[in-house]
Amino acid sequence: MSQPALTIASLLTDPSLKQACHRWLRGGRYRLEYLGATPDPVRELERRCDSFDVVLLQQGAFPGEAYGELVAQGLLLPAVVIGEVNGRTDYHEAEVHLPPDQLEQLSYSVDAAVSRFLRRGLSSAPPAPASVPSPALAPQAGWGLPSRIKDRLGYLGVFYKRDPSLFLRNLPEQEREDLLASLERTYRDLLLSYFRDPAAANQAIESFVHTAFFSDLPITKAVEIHMNLIDDFSKQLRLEGHKSDFLQDYRLALIDVMAHLCEMYRRSVPPDLPVGAAIAEASTPMDSASSWG
């Protein structure tokens, strides 16, 4: 199929940001539609919300309350917010943040935004189809996958599949290096804010973990990124005549990243068949009954 898989509404206004995002979302999987030049982009998004799968926002481009009307109407879409990680929420709590110096990860952030949105929608959905919807659940209706993405992704079940063409090992050499350098910048943000600004650190952790997951980053590579950065910090501190012992505390950051990533993988292993049943099923056509003990 040559049709784009995801239609993205872009509310970016900064021209260089637009250009960079366009570059990192090339390929057949995305169709970008720019609403930033319309008289009232948020209003335009509101009007045509139903024709988009994902929205791309620029931090601070519109006043904070601009998205309030969308939220009030339950018009929620998976969202990527381009801007510094500062721990604040622009649109809704399942949005994904990506700093402008890390746009190499934009495809991964788009996947992460859809994945987070789906999970969020599922976790706030009424517990069983037969149950009577409680009034308390009504304000969360927007999470009930109301957009057209519901119909399309609904069939895939709980899990949004990863795209192997985005896996680190499947990228051309130069893109692989770009992505790793970008991930290093994310991890650097994470370390710098880890003890100073936990909310910002959390956004950076999520950004790192999402890209690590969707790029199928080998775990040793994540550990390596941590060690190299700590090594750099340590050298710099010693050059400046400072102590560097406290850097050991940053092992907590790595534990945090590992725990998040591990949990993300854990939840992505599909519900399994019981081993016995699976073996029985697989063996039926060729094992004679006598080979069973």
Next chain:
Amino acid sequence: MSQPALTIASLLTDPSLKQACHRWLRGGRYRLEYLGATPDPVRELERRCDSFDVVLLQQGAFPGEAYGELVAQGLLLPAVVIGEVNGRTDYHEAEVHLPPDQLEQLSYSVDAAVSRFLRRGLSSAPPAPASVPSPALAPQAGWGLPSRIKDRLGYLGVFYKRDPSLFLRNLPEQEREDLLASLERTYRDLLLSYFRDPAAANQAIESFVHTAFFSDLPITKAVEIHMNLIDDFSKQLRLEGHKSDFLQDYRLALIDVMAHLCEMYRRSVPPDLPVGAAIAEASTPMDSASSWG
């Protein structure tokens, strides 16, 4: 199917160990056959290797060279060795070690032994079906899943599925507590040997990670086990008037565990369909062409 899924050859000789293993392998999934009472148990295993899926060994029950003949003939089976974690290998490198005070994890160790064996077999198999087998690969033939387990598990592909009935959350209350207490003992062994005996620590790490994986242990629970044990150590050291700062170094052990567990989960996520293709496939029956942007 009421037939047992796995037939286990037990070479245990210690009566209380036999009894305990029998207790922890109850249920319909296993059929235990005791060879320990035959005149020459290893010889008996050699003779009937083909009728077993897994072998249960007792560390030190037979001289170290007893299994050499099996290995020489390429008679390899997934193996669980009951005994202290000491970093030594009894039978072959894919064997799984479990100390006798942690037998609550025996079912998980059996699954781990099969899983490790399958992976080991696959990683040493000739790279492509069409390639000419090189003589260098010949001594590894035993890893080529030669036993009947090959025919039965081969159909499941690379991954040995987890059994949800073994998941922590699906266990009865008392068994859940037993398993957690057992995991704590494994983690304690791991910490105690971490800096002193890396080979033993590795076996303990693998034992912990296998059970965590096959019991679908929430990641926060693994972190909690670490923190509780470090807390206990710290209190005890302070009571005895010692410093406890060095305990921070044990964060490296937790990073090690997380990295292992994360990598195990990562490799268990099945090869995915490209997102675009999956969406297109799922949407074909119900989306009209016009809804594609």
